Amino acid sequence: MKPHEIMDIGKVSKMSNLPVSTLRYYEEKGLIQSVGRNGLRRLFDANVVERLALISLGQIARFSLDEIAGMLSPSGSNIDRKLLSEKADELDQKIQQLSAVRDGLRHASVCKARSHLECPKFKRLLKLGNKGVFRKRKQFIEKQPK
Amino acid sequence: MKPHEIMDIGKVSKMSNLPVSTLRYYEEKGLIQSVGRNGLRRLFDANVVERLALISLGQIARFSLDEIAGMLSPSGSNIDRKLLSEKADELDQKIQQLSAVRDGLRHASVCKARSHLECPKFKRLLKLGNKGVFRKRKQFIEKQPK
DNA sequence: TCTTTACCTCAAGTTAACTTGAACTCGTAT
């Protein structure tokens, strides 16, 4: 393990293509850490760039920053393998559905039916992706029944 | 085409499992339409449920409501096939990346390496999904250079 | 030395997609 390069926030920003404001925000949220300061200025180890790539991947997968934080540095010391496995399963579901949507779009782009809602092929796709479509919408704070 | 059943908002809510507030919101945004009123009460044709399923699919695919609106009822009369095809391509890209993430998670859930950032397999996956990871973040209103 | 330039903090604003609350109107069951 060679001592990694140390960079200031501007360089990290350039390498990751993330605005500095985002990097500060991520640090505040605990997603990344700076290794120290030079005066006021944050100093980052180069490996933060990799971590940021991971974070971005997580975001593509549409995990929230909190979920990502949970996966990267869980409560204890090491990663929660069970959680990861569950997330992978969730993702797999999502991929199935996305594939259905993609096929639906693909088809709709060439289909002659007036309305896609009238097209039997499209309807079939709808059913296909339909499992779980109308489920678990995000909730706000739940009321406690007094 | 038999005359479809006509329902009030509560029934639509039950069938789609969407809160009535969401249905009103969608109507306001032009994503769905009521076929009329009975006094104050909105009346919906049963086919709205199918449309809502489409909308939910679109959301799973992480299109914004505006994009979905664009795909369902575009500017003119009929659907913009080119747009759909483009969206399908975008989706396909996203599916690739999600698959990479899923594999990454799957692997991480069994990998022995101390830190996943140190695991070569994981790093490889990172690179794989990496194309486009650090790209096109959402922007707010852009400043005009005066 | 001076000035640019990059950095800092902290509070407040932004956006999408909804939800919540208050105050009101109906149709229907009792």
Place this chain on the structure above:
DNA sequence: ATACGAGTTCAAGTTAACTTGAGGTAAAGA
């Protein structure tokens, strides 16, 4: 007749994930 449940409007609040702005500091180059 009346009370209840389900609907309505409209304004304001919520959440995540950032961004923007004001006002200040400090390292590096001319």
